[in-house]
Amino acid sequence: MVQLDDLDRAILKLLKQDARLTISELAERLNRPESTIHFRIKKLIEKGVIDRYTIILGEPLKPKSVVAVYIETEIPVIEDFLEKYINHITKTLSMLPNVLAVARSGRNGIIALIGGETEEQIEKFVDDTIRTLPSLRKVEVFPFTNIVKGEDVIGFLVDV
Amino acid sequence: MVQLDDLDRAILKLLKQDARLTISELAERLNRPESTIHFRIKKLIEKGVIDRYTIILGEPLKPKSVVAVYIETEIPVIEDFLEKYINHITKTLSMLPNVLAVARSGRNGIIALIGGETEEQIEKFVDDTIRTLPSLRKVEVFPFTNIVKGEDVIGFLVDV
DNA sequence: TATGAAAGACATCATGT
DNA sequence: ACATGATGTCTTTCATA
Numbered sequence A, B: 001m002v003q004l005d006d007l008d009r010a011i012l013k014l015l016k017q018d019a020r021l022t023i024s025e026l027a028e029r030l031n032r033p034e035s036t037i038h039f040r041i042k043k044l045i046e047k048g049v050i051d052r053y054t055i056i057l058g059e060p061l062k063p064k065s066v067v068a069v070y071i072e073t074e075i076p077v078i079e080d081f082l083e084k085y086i087n088h089i090t091k092t093l094s095m096l097p098n099v100l101a102v103a104r105s106g107r108n109g110i111i112a113l114i115g116g117e118t119e120e121q122i123e124k125f126v127d128d129t130i131r132t133l134p135s136l137r138k139v140e141v142f143p144f145t146n147i148v149k150g151e152d153v154i155g156f157l158v159d160v
Numbered sequence C: 001t002a003t004g005a006a007a008g009a010c011a012t013c014a015t016g017t
Numbered sequence D: 001a002c003a004t005g006a007t008g009t010c011t012t013t014c015a016t017a
Helices: A006-017 A023-030 A034-046 A080-093 A119-130 A153-157 B006-017 B024-028 B034-046 B079-095 B117-129 B153-157
Strands: A051-057 A065-073 A099-105 A107-117 A136-143 A148-149 B048-057 B066-074 B097-105 B110-116 B137-142 B146-149
Touching: A006 A023, A006 A034, A006 B024, A006 B048, A023 A034, A034 A051, A051 A153, A051 B006, A065 A080, A065 A119, A080 A099, A080 A107, A080 B146, A099 A153, A099 B110, A107 A119, A107 A153, A148 B079, A153 B153, B006 B024, B006 B034, B024 B034, B048 B153, B066 B079, B066 B097, B066 B117, B079 B110, B097 B153, B110 B117, B110 B153, B117 B137
Parallel strands: none
Antiparallel strands: A051 B048, A065 A107, A065 A136, A099 A107, A099 B146, A148 B097, B066 B110, B066 B137, B097 B110
16 A cells, blocks of 8 residues: 655645646745655655656647447357457447547446547447447447536547 | 647657656657757647646556446426536536546536446445435446556546 | 757755754 | 755757758
8 A cells, every 4th residue: 555645645736737847846835855855756656656747738639529428239149259349349449539538338338438529520420430330239428518527638538 | 720740749649658758858769959849849838739747646546446427317497407406416526536527418417437446335426425316317327347548547537 | 940059957866964 | 854965967048040
């Protein structure tokens, strides 16, 4: 187990907001010496608490419209078919640039996050690429009308 | 409209993988002078293509189990009630630390991403906190059995 | 817009309290 | 955990093409 104190948490919170804050800026805001901040961050990285640094892309590259899609396949008699078929679908979806994220859900379900320029374009994508897949039991589409928490997850996920 | 060339895209791709790459490292990998890389990044930030820099948290802080929940309310006679009620639910959910993301979906739907230590703990949370809400027409739970694309979205969303 | 060079700011490390 | 100083590296700026 990893134990974090208030200082660790304060550093993490600030870096989440802006990972380009310099050690001296962090030191000043948190009223601690630079050497301490440097040491803490080093430890946080070593312990894997900080996994990596990244950038969030902004409006110009973000899809204007996003939906979540739940796909459920029929369950075939031979279990091995199911596994291979689900894997095939997830891999195919993963390669498409407007598919932001893909997860398996249970034994015969898939959830995908899909972005596009308009709702219509996404609907077309769902109709052409997903609903045409054979042996589906269910396709549910949940539009993202307004993201209330975690809004910049889209800029995080979008491909360049 | 923002036009990106190959160099811009290459910089963005590298920074997405590791935002701590120095300008000199980027310059070396892309065979361009440091001043050029510096200039491009400055422009990308000005244009809003790069929104901000952040950290992704690692295993120690990530919930081991994640589900998506779709909530749909009844539609009351008075439209204004619906709006206020939905807003109330989304705001309440947003404040909870194990609720990773919340979005409105259509007029009377909400999608939430929920993390926890075990599936059972999440089930309990859903039963206690969500299913007890009045006037719900539907609550659907989609477990994330295995994330295939966008895996580190969890470490991106998790609260510190 | 791209580049090269120079100046200043910064992270990093060792040592000691 | 904190302080200090030495070192090398990086960012930033500016003049120029």
